[in-house]
Amino acid sequence: MSRPASGRCLCGAVRFTARDLGGFGVCHCSQCQRWSGGPFLGVTVTRDDMRIEAGADSIATRRTSEWASRSRCGDCGSPLWYRFDRGEDGAGDYEVPVGLLDDANGLQLRREIFVDAKPDCFDFAGDHPRLTRAETLALYGAG
Numbered sequence: 001m002s003r004p005a006s007g008r009c010l011c012g013a014v015r016f017t018a019r020d021l022g023g024f025g026v027c028h029c030s031q032c033q034r035w036s037g038g039p040f041l042g043v044t045v046t047r048d049d050m051r052i053e054a055g056a057d058s059i060a061t062r063r064t065s066e067w068a069s070r071s072r073c074g075d076c077g078s079p080l081w082y083r084f085d086r087g088e089d090g091a092g093d094y095e096v097p098v099g100l101l102d103d104a105n106g107l108q109l110r111r112e113i114f115v116d117a118k119p120d121c122f123d124f125a126g127d128h129p130r131l132t133r134a135e136t137l138a139l140y141g142a143g
């Protein structure tokens, strides 16, 4: 079942659409916490499905590890996406913050990762896998 979506940053300079959203997960790693201001709630948009409709010139991308990059809007600062690119600029699927979507209702939380980096002051409800750092690294080969 396809799940078309549209979204934008806070100022609206960067706009995107996708034909089909993938899974929605939560990352508690320390980088995501600092980057997004809390747990990173990301929904997957495949590389082929992402359509940047406006604001390509406003996208500021920074390599944040040997295997991933993170982008934000250079105008308003909104986090735009994380890409597990394995070190190749512009590669990899997009993990888009749920908060950028015009309608994020109905998404299903598939998994949490790096749960041992989560502060103890909140929890996500539901019966889904909760992977520790070691389990996350074993699954993805990187963080």
Ligand SMILES: [Zn+2]
Pocket: 009, 010, 011, 012, 013, 014, 073, 074, 075, 076, 077, 078
């Ligand atoms: Zn913006």
Ligand SMILES: [Zn+2]
Pocket: 027, 028, 029, 030, 031, 032, 033, 040, 143
């Ligand atoms: Zn993370």
